[in-house]
Amino acid sequence: xxxxxxxxLHRRGTMAIxxxxxxxxxxxxxxxxxxxxxxxxxxxxxxxxxxKNPASTRYSALSQITTANAKNLKLAWTFSxxxxxxxxxAPLVVNxxxxxxxxWPNILYALDLTNPGATKWTYSPHPSASSQGTACCDVVxxxxxxxxxxxxxxxxxxxxxxxxxxxxxxxxxxxxxxINKGESMTMAPIVAGGKVIVGNSGxxxxxxxxxxxxxxxxxxxxxxxxxxxxxxxxxIGPDFKxxxxxxxxxxxxxxxxxGDQWKIGGGSGWSWISYDPxxxxxxxGTSNPGPWNADMRPGDNKWTCTLFARKPETGQAVWxxxxxxxxxxxxxxxxxxxxxxxxxxxQVRKVLAHPDRNGRMYLMDRTTGEVLxxxxxxxxxxxxxxxxxxxxxxxxxxxxxxxxxxxxxxxxPPGGKDWQPSSFSPRTGLIYIPHxxxxxxxxxxxxxxxxxxxxxxxxxxxxxxxxxxxxxxxxWDPVAAKPVWSVKEMFPAWSGTVVTAGDVVFYGTMDGWFKxxxxxxxxxxxxxxxxxxxxxxPISYKGPDGKQYxxxxxxxxxxxxxxxxxxLNAADGTAALGFVNAMADLPKYTTTGGMLYVFSxx
Amino acid sequence: MSSRxxxxxxxxxxxxxxxxxxxxxxxxxxxxxxxxPGPAARESLLQPGGPQETLTPVNPxxxxxxxxxxxxxxxxxxxxxxxxxxxxxxxxxxxxxxxWIYGNDPAVLFDTIVKGRPNGMPSWGGRLPEYEIWQIxxxxxxxxxxxxxxVTPTRSDSIEQNSHTLTPPPEPKPQ
Numbered sequence: 001x002x003x004x005x006x007x008x009l010h011r012r013g014t015m016a017i018x019x020x021x022x023x024x025x026x027x028x029x030x031x032x033x034x035x036x037x038x039x040x041x042x043x044x045x046x047x048x049x050x051x052k053n054p055a056s057t058r059y060s061a062l063s064q065i066t067t068a069n070a071k072n073l074k075l076a077w078t079f080s081x082x083x084x085x086x087x088x089x090a091p092l093v094v095n096x097x098x099x100x101x102x103x104w105p106n107i108l109y110a111l112d113l114t115n116p117g118a119t120k121w122t123y124s125p126h127p128s129a130s131s132q133g134t135a136c137c138d139v140v141x142x143x144x145x146x147x148x149x150x151x152x153x154x155x156x157x158x159x160x161x162x163x164x165x166x167x168x169x170x171x172x173x174x175x176x177x178x179i180n181k182g183e184s185m186t187m188a189p190i191v192a193g194g195k196v197i198v199g200n201s202g203x204x205x206x207x208x209x210x211x212x213x214x215x216x217x218x219x220x221x222x223x224x225x226x227x228x229x230x231x232x233x234x235x236i237g238p239d240f241k242x243x244x245x246x247x248x249x250x251x252x253x254x255x256x257x258x259g260d261q262w263k264i265g266g267g268s269g270w271s272w273i274s275y276d277p278x279x280x281x282x283x284x285g286t287s288n289p290g291p292w293n294a295d296m297r298p299g300d301n302k303w304t305c306t307l308f309a310r311k312p313e314t315g316q317a318v319w320x321x322x323x324x325x326x327x328x329x330x331x332x333x334x335x336x337x338x339x340x341x342x343x344x345x346x347q348v349r350k351v352l353a354h355p356d357r358n359g360r361m362y363l364m365d366r367t368t369g370e371v372l373x374x375x376x377x378x379x380x381x382x383x384x385x386x387x388x389x390x391x392x393x394x395x396x397x398x399x400x401x402x403x404x405x406x407x408x409x410x411x412x413p414p415g416g417k418d419w420q421p422s423s424f425s426p427r428t429g430l431i432y433i434p435h436x437x438x439x440x441x442x443x444x445x446x447x448x449x450x451x452x453x454x455x456x457x458x459x460x461x462x463x464x465x466x467x468x469x470x471x472x473x474x475x476w477d478p479v480a481a482k483p484v485w486s487v488k489e490m491f492p493a494w495s496g497t498v499v500t501a502g503d504v505v506f507y508g509t510m511d512g513w514f515k516x517x518x519x520x521x522x523x524x525x526x527x528x529x530x531x532x533x534x535x536x537x538p539i540s541y542k543g544p545d546g547k548q549y550x551x552x553x554x555x556x557x558x559x560x561x562x563x564x565x566x567x568l569n570a571a572d573g574t575a576a577l578g579f580v581n582a583m584a585d586l587p588k589y590t591t592t593g594g595m596l597y598v599f600s601x602x
Numbered sequence: 603m604s605s606r607x608x609x610x611x612x613x614x615x616x617x618x619x620x621x622x623x624x625x626x627x628x629x630x631x632x633x634x635x636x637x638x639p640g641p642a643a644r645e646s647l648l649q650p651g652g653p654q655e656t657l658t659p660v661n662p663x664x665x666x667x668x669x670x671x672x673x674x675x676x677x678x679x680x681x682x683x684x685x686x687x688x689x690x691x692x693x694x695x696x697x698x699x700x701x702w703i704y705g706n707d708p709a710v711l712f713d714t715i716v717k718g719r720p721n722g723m724p725s726w727g728g729r730l731p732e733y734e735i736w737q738i739x740x741x742x743x744x745x746x747x748x749x750x751x752x753v754t755p756t757r758s759d760s761i762e763q764n765s766h767t768l769t770p771p772p773e774p775k776p777q
Contacts, residue, residue: 130720130724131722132721133693133722133723134693134722204684405761445759448679448680450680453681453684453685453724454685459688459761463769464769562691562692566691566696567695567696568696569689569690569698572688572690573690574690574761575687575688580690580692581769582769
């Protein structure tokens with residue numbers, strides 16, 4: 001934590017500096033300490049967006065539940081969705097109403113918190129059943145966002161919808177993509193700069209990836225920024241200032257591809273999005289390039305696997321940093337970016353923390369895109385470091401894939417961590433990362449592009465990483481760039497996390513345990529066996545009675561749980577893009593079934 | 603030649619013809635005859651008024667080694683493996699299984715591919731020649747041990763299963 005002002009000045013040896021400069025320096029340091037840190041947002045006990053706040057801390061300031069009393073947590077009420085696919089959404093809580101988005105058919109339930117289990121209304125968008133054929137990784141949906149009386153979310157068949165939060169009536173519905181191009185939508189939108197920000201899925205279908213901003217009142221598309229193509233399509237203009245030379249140049253979204261391959265190059269926008277209202281920048285990363293077989297697409301393949309900072313009103317890019325050029329492991333760039341103001345080497349820096357698929361925690365200056373550190377939070381052999389001067393990832397040649405067979409690739413395609421979001425506690429200063437420990441073997445095959453069908457060209461088998469556990473919950477110190485403690489899990493820790501002011505971290509496991517850990521040391525405080533594996537995002541809110549509640553959706557599925565939600569056959573280890581090889585025992589531990597669980601102290 | 607030799611020769615050559623059906627190769631298939639959605643195959647055992655005589659198309663690729671080998675090639679080339687992997691499933695359901703949603707008769711499989719199915723199976727009608735669809739149908743049936751062993755591929759074209767990587771490892775077979 002921060003030094004006393006006097007100690008700081010003494011260490012800096014400012015005694016010799018003229019008084020006026022010393023005074024200015026003192027004022028600067030003082031202001032730095034006093035300026036509200038972006039991670040310390042006011043908390044009214046509601047949950048209006050999946051990531052809790054635009055900084056994406058997933059931190060609840062409620063402190064009724066503590067490390068001392070968490071062992072007394074009891075089930076308060078439940079609600080069944082009646083669906084058997086993967087439930088990934090974060091519930092929202094606004095004005096004593098809870099909003100749940102289900103997997104396909106993407107029903108929106110408004111639940112009355114003053115009358116547990118009762119629904120106020122239901123909104124059914126009736127997405128096309130055929131759209132289930134374009135979802136790479138189960139027909140999931142990661143949730144909605146509330147803004148000025150409306151709930152916004154995406155349907156699998158490419159509609160962004162706005163629903164009146166009080167009446168449940170549809171306000172508008174905008175078609176954003178085409179299933180016959182292999183597009184679908186699963187991501188949770190955010191609202192920034194008066195725009196609903198949404199992106200497509202389909203990196204496994206050779207889509208032309210994009211992120212778009214729609215008017216909240218009308219659903220009119222204001223801007224759409226593609227991930228590949230000329231600068232005019234990527235919305236790169238005169239304001240664009242990438243930090244590293246490797247990311248500078250005109251029309252790199254065309255030049256780093258061969259011929260027209262960028263048009264089916266992926267870079268989809270199924271991303272987590274954060275927003276800094278002072279800098280007026282949204283931050284998100286693009287997906288993997290298509291096809292997975294990298295030998296089919298020579299070049300750096302910009303701007304796939306790239307972190308973008310854009311203006312939310314216009315979509316114009318301010319900076320970009322390509323994390324994995326010419327990706328050959330399916331290391332999508334879509335994971336969360338937690339915005340933090342941290343003291344690093346004695347200076348307060350506006351940073352973002354991005355735990356990437358490639359297994360590294362990127363700490364970056366969110367004003368400029370400079371990488372400050374990129375240390376591994378999982379076992380990594382596909383790269384050995386990131387050159388902080390050039391920004392280049394130093395890949396391990398022996399683990400590069402293409403038209404050949406490569407074994408023991410770590411991390412496997414789902415990465416050190418997939419979409420499952422981490423959280424940050426301003427009290428402990430730690431990031432709580434739910435993640436994977438998986439390696440894989442990959443063999444490239446020729447991929448044929450047929451619009452609307454998978455465009456992959458890779459046979460994969462995954463298996464546990466070193467140690468045998470397939471997942472873990474790790475507490476990470478972003479400043480020291482080191483893990484502090486880690487709890488191993490039998491299966492990948494595929495749920496989200498929430499951390500509270502009571503110093504409790506909540507997450508769920510794929511074999512159906514919803515757990516509370518002590519945020520300081522990882523000690524297990526409490527656990528509850530829910531009806532199906534958990535891949536949802538837990539939240540914590542203040543109920544109408546003033547009590548603190550914790551809620552999570554159970555219902556296994558997703559890419560990792562496909563063997564159960566899809567009834568897959570483990571005789572073929574390549575099933576579910578190789579995940580089945582690593583999860584053949586999951587059916588012994590869990591069946592399907594979507595259910596909301598809400599817990600509180602008695 | 604004496605008539606006796608001719609008769610023996612005739613019997614000999616006709617026997618050869620019967621035994622080589624599995625080795626036959628149609629050298630002039632009709633590539634332009636595309637399979638179009640049309641009259642349906644029955645998919646229900648419920649037939650109001652009692653069961654009726656049904657004319658079911660015969661799979662010309664049934665029991666044919668070359669056709670099933672082609673089916674394996676086309677299964678990958680047309681991205682069937684993109685959704686169904688090598689029989690285990692993924693985006694789509696497995697194709698190695700006991701319980702089939704719509705049935706696994708050749709005519710029903712043919713229909714599934716041509717018409718598509720409501721929950722995500724694309725409709726390939728109008729895109730693929732009929733003879734190729736029959737080859738893929740025969741390959742799918744071979745995955746389920748519904749074709750003679752002599753014409754069933756012994757492994758997929760993909761990276762071979764290393765059983766030591768399957769998690770958990772398969773139970774050792776009783777001796």
